[in-house]
Amino acid sequence: MKVSTRILSVPRDLKLFAATSLAMGISGSIFESTFNNFVSERFLLSGFQRSFLELPRELPGFLVVLVSALLWFLPSRRLGGFALMLCVAGALLIGFLPYGYAGMTLCLFLYSMGQHLFMPLSSSIGMELAHEGHTGRRLGQLNAIRNFAAILGSFLVFLGFRFLGFTFTHTFVLTAIGMGVAALLMCSMRPGTVKKPSSFLSLHREYRLYYALTALSGSRKQLFTTFAPWVIVTIFKQPIQTIATLMTIGGVIGILFQPLLGRAIDRFGERPILQIEAVVLVIVCLGYGFSKFLFPENAALLLTCGFYLLDQMLMSVNMARSMYLKKIALDESQVQPALTAGVTIDHIFSIGVALLGGVIWSSFGFQYVFLVGVVIAALNFIAAGMVRIQKRGERLPDMPLLPV
DSSP, X not given: OOHHHHHHHSOHHHHHHHHHHHXXXXXXXXXXXXXXXXXXXXXXXXXXXXHHTHHHHHHHHHHHHHHHHHTTTSOHHHHHHHHHXXXXXXXXXXXXXXXXXXXXXXXXXXXXXXXXXXXXXHXXXXXXXXXXXXXXXXXXXXXXXXXXXXXXXXXXXXXXXXHXXXXXXXXXXXXXXXXXXXXXXXXXXXXOOOOOHHHHSEEEGGGHHHHHHHHHHHHHHHHHHHHHHHIIIIISOOOHHHHHHHHHHHHHHHHHHHHHHHHHHHHHOHHHHHHHHHHHHHHHHHHHHHHHHHSOHHHHHHHHHHHHHHHHHHHTXXXXXXXXXXXXXXXXXXXXXXXXXXXXXXXXXXHHHHHHHHHHHHHTOHHHHHHHHHHHHHHHHHHHTTOOOOOGGGOOOEEESSOO
């Protein structure tokens, strides 16, 4: 079948969601490629101060289950559009308000709230648009689009700062434009379903292993989101072009890797993929923390950049956790609320890990932060070994999180 014919045969909502992923990926990449250098140059933060900045950045992830419950009247696609408009407002405010630290953190909170509201929707809508038995393949395809978008965004940052005289304001305006386009595309999709507010405010014992996996994933993710680029920027004294280049290379790798990973999950199941992730993560943590002390400066930088790219690949394994939840879900309508609860649980731990990492960095040195990652990876390996598809007869009563 010709490529043009295949594209025309793709359902309308899938095309719109793929375009949303592309627009959001470009704008998100522009933001992430510049934010660490932005706070480093404008506010001269220490390692602990940088980790403390994760509190307003990650607090929306903790609050997302409550905000989703308050916005229960919005269908899933409309909620996605609203979330992206929050990103637009936050990016514009960061770009144009006076650069006071307190004001910047409030704007960052707004931008991050939009991001975190969209996180569970990205997985749940992607799985809704997949054919039975090909969920991993569909999520892999959508993630590959986001990786391609990340290439475009980070390459634009590289060109802009190298040749076009970009300032940080330019990048935040471009972020807002991309998020605005994504919001319009989301609102062009069929509305989707409306979830009862009570479904966002309950935990289910059947999903407790999924919650544990998300807690470990959030802890491990936070170490690298916060401290990995900070090592490259502050320990190795690299300019903004370095992070942008790494994100470009990582995007190229992801275009090929994401669909293959999705198919591997479909074929082999979630457990072996999650266990392999944990083993590789141990190597990444040790390499990231100690390459500088074991190798000459240039070799250590190259190795650290290599571990940065490898960790970008490992981030993709999160689709296996979402697929595991979908398989054990008591009801299809519980998938999105459970994913949202997972984001909250993720961030309860990730905020603590960010603050703990900042204390460890300031007190003992950056390398010991990544020893914490080794412990998290070991626990993740143990939890992944318990993954299995529960039988219908094993259902247990749900456990309320908050009175409703």
